[in-house]
Amino acid sequence: MKKIIYFFLIANFALIREDCFSQWVLQYSHGSALLDVDFINSQTGWTCGDGGVILKTTNGGENWIQQTSGSFNRLEGIDAVDANTLYAVGWFQTILKTTNGGTNWIAIRNGTTNTVPSFLKCFFLNANTGWLLRTSGWILRTTDGGANFDSSQVTNGYIYDIYFKDALTGVLCGAAAFVAKSTDGGVTWVQVQLPLFQFQAPNLYRLSFVGNNGWTIGEGGTVNMGRLVYRTTDFGSTWDSIGRVPYPLNQLNYSVFFTNINTGYAGGTTGYIFKSTNGGFNWIQQNVPINGFRRDFSFVNDSLGWVVGGGGYILKTTNGGTYVKVQNITEEIPVKHSLKSIYPNPFNPVANIEFEIGYTDDVEITVYDIQGRLIKVLVSEKLNPGRYKTTFNGENLSSGIYMCILTTTMVKLTKAMVLIK
Numbered sequence: 001m002k003k004i005i006y007f008f009l010i011a012n013f014a015l016i017r018e019d020c021f022s023q024w025v026l027q028y029s030h031g032s033a034l035l036d037v038d039f040i041n042s043q044t045g046w047t048c049g050d051g052g053v054i055l056k057t058t059n060g061g062e063n064w065i066q067q068t069s070g071s072f073n074r075l076e077g078i079d080a081v082d083a084n085t086l087y088a089v090g091w092f093q094t095i096l097k098t099t100n101g102g103t104n105w106i107a108i109r110n111g112t113t114n115t116v117p118s119f120l121k122c123f124f125l126n127a128n129t130g131w132l133l134r135t136s137g138w139i140l141r142t143t144d145g146g147a148n149f150d151s152s153q154v155t156n157g158y159i160y161d162i163y164f165k166d167a168l169t170g171v172l173c174g175a176a177a178f179v180a181k182s183t184d185g186g187v188t189w190v191q192v193q194l195p196l197f198q199f200q201a202p203n204l205y206r207l208s209f210v211g212n213n214g215w216t217i218g219e220g221g222t223v224n225m226g227r228l229v230y231r232t233t234d235f236g237s238t239w240d241s242i243g244r245v246p247y248p249l250n251q252l253n254y255s256v257f258f259t260n261i262n263t264g265y266a267g268g269t270t271g272y273i274f275k276s277t278n279g280g281f282n283w284i285q286q287n288v289p290i291n292g293f294r295r296d297f298s299f300v301n302d303s304l305g306w307v308v309g310g311g312g313y314i315l316k317t318t319n320g321g322t323y324v325k326v327q328n329i330t331e332e333i334p335v336k337h338s339l340k341s342i343y344p345n346p347f348n349p350v351a352n353i354e355f356e357i358g359y360t361d362d363v364e365i366t367v368y369d370i371q372g373r374l375i376k377v378l379v380s381e382k383l384n385p386g387r388y389k390t391t392f393n394g395e396n397l398s399s400g401i402y403m404c405i406l407t408t409t410m411v412k413l414t415k416a417m418v419l420i421k
Contacts, residue, residue: 023319024273024288025377027061030312036121037308038080039298046102047308048075048088056102061306061316062373067102071110077121077133085127087146089119095132097146108146123162123170131170131186133159139172141186154180154189161207163214171236173204173216181236194230195241202228206296208258209235215280217245217266220252227253227268229280243281245274257297259305263320267294267307275321286321289380318376326379330387334358339406339413340387346418349395353378355406356387364407367392370400394419 032050039045045061048054052071055064069075075090088096093111098104117135124130132140137155139162142148157175164170170182172189177196180189202218209215212235218228226244245253251269258264258280266274266283271291274283292310299305303320334356341354357363365379375397378390392404399421406413 023377024286024307024315024317024321025374026289026313027306027316028055028064028312028314030055030064030066030314032312033293033310034295034308034312034314035075036077036296037298037306037314038078038086039300039306040080040083042300042304044083045298045306046078046080046086047306047314048078048090049308049312050074052090052094053312054078054088054102054105055314061314064314067105069096069105070107071096071105073110073113076119079122079124079130081124081127085124087122087124087130089122089132091118093117094119095122095146120158121161123164125164125167129167131162131164133162133172137174139186139189152187152189155191158203160203160205161216163207163209165209165212165235169235171207171209171214171232173207175203177201177204177218179204179216179230179236179239192236192239194239197228197241200228204230205253206255206257208256208264210258210261213258213261213279215256215258215264217253217256219254220247226283227266229283231280242279243283245283246285247272247274254309255294255296255307257299257305259299259302263302265297265299265305265307265321267297267309269293273307273321288315290315326381326383326388326390328386329354329389332387333385334387337361337406337408337411337413339404339415342404342415342417346420347394348420349393349397351392351394351417352389353392353404354387354389357383357385357408360384361408364405365390366405366407368403368405369397370402375402392417 034049037047054067073094078088092115095108121133140149159174162172226246253268255267295309336358367375
């Protein structure tokens with residue numbers, strides 16, 4: 001195993017912050033905490049959480065419809081095999097299954113309050129074969145869609161996440177920096193020691209794999225240097241510490257999701273979201289529109305993804321959370337706010353948008369389609385007086401009329417722009 005990298009130099013921590021508003025948009029707030037989310041494509045996804053809640057969208061999160069789960073127990077995990085078959089697990093021995101996309105949920109197990117133990121996560125390789133994580137380090141396995149289970153105890157502590165790349169080879173993570181690997185379908189597990197820093201053994205809540213490359217991030221620690229990032233390149237046989245996510249001392253990490261071997265996201269308490277573009281070595285904090293812990297991500301490609309967590313908030317990004325910067329193009333001070341020009345118009349696929357701000361104000365530039373659906377937030381920040389330019393890229397949109405809206409504290413201005421492909 002390679003020698004642990006401690007990163008004592010602050011420069012190596014990449015303590016970089018985007019001091020501007022990133023492109024995470026609040027789509028929905030259920031009120032109760034949401035704990036897991038899974039999308040099977042750009043339109044269809046599910047999320048679950050407190051009180052047995054299961055929400056489904058079929059239009060990319062524009063609308064979320066609550067399904068009747070048949071349980072009031074806290075649901076910790078949901079896994080979509082395909083558009084029809086899903087499993088959800090939670091407290092008090094809760095195991096739910098649907099074979100029609102959630103129109104009807106079947107209770108394989110559904111205990112009452114204080115029935116122990118509880119389930120914390122599930123992963124299904126296909127409609128029949130899956131693994132469930134139970135408190136006190138137990139794993140339940142089914143090969144017949146939940147009709148029968150066999151079980152084994154892997155550790156005395158909690159296991160929080162599990163992933164199998166095929167019917168035999170899987171990795172799990174859990175409390176006190178516990179990581180283990182199985183090569184026989186989960187019948188037996190071998191613990192893999194992580195390179196720990198100053199004997200700290202943080203909880204590991206999420207795994208993320210891209211092929212044989214995988215990542216997990218420590219929950220916390222007492223050293224004010226951020227949360228340790230662990231990476232494997234041989235599907236969990238060995239792990240290295242490659243960096244830290246620069247959380248403040250008292251903030252915790254709960255989630256990690258990599259869309260490819262370079263691009264990954266981490267989320268935790270108090271609304272923090274960080275992004276890496278170099279495989280987890282360095283992380284940049286992204287500003288988001290609302291607080292609340294970030295429990296789980298689901299991305300369908302490098303740019304399009306969702307995150308759920310505290311307050312029942314569901315946030316979406318269509319550009320990987322990257323801020324679309326504005327450029328101040330003159331030193332002249334305008335006399336008022338105005339949406340000056342959009343060019344070219346018609347455009348294909350990029351339009352330039354120029355606007356003027358007459359006094360320091362909170363400014364938002366948004367684009368809607370003709371049906372009134374939000375397409376993108378281009379600007380959302382406080383701007384000083386000046387003339388600015390930003391751009392809108394309609395590469396992934398259909399031809400049609402779109403509305404560019406400038407909104408400030410007292411002003412709302414609109415211009416139409418036409419995308420022709």
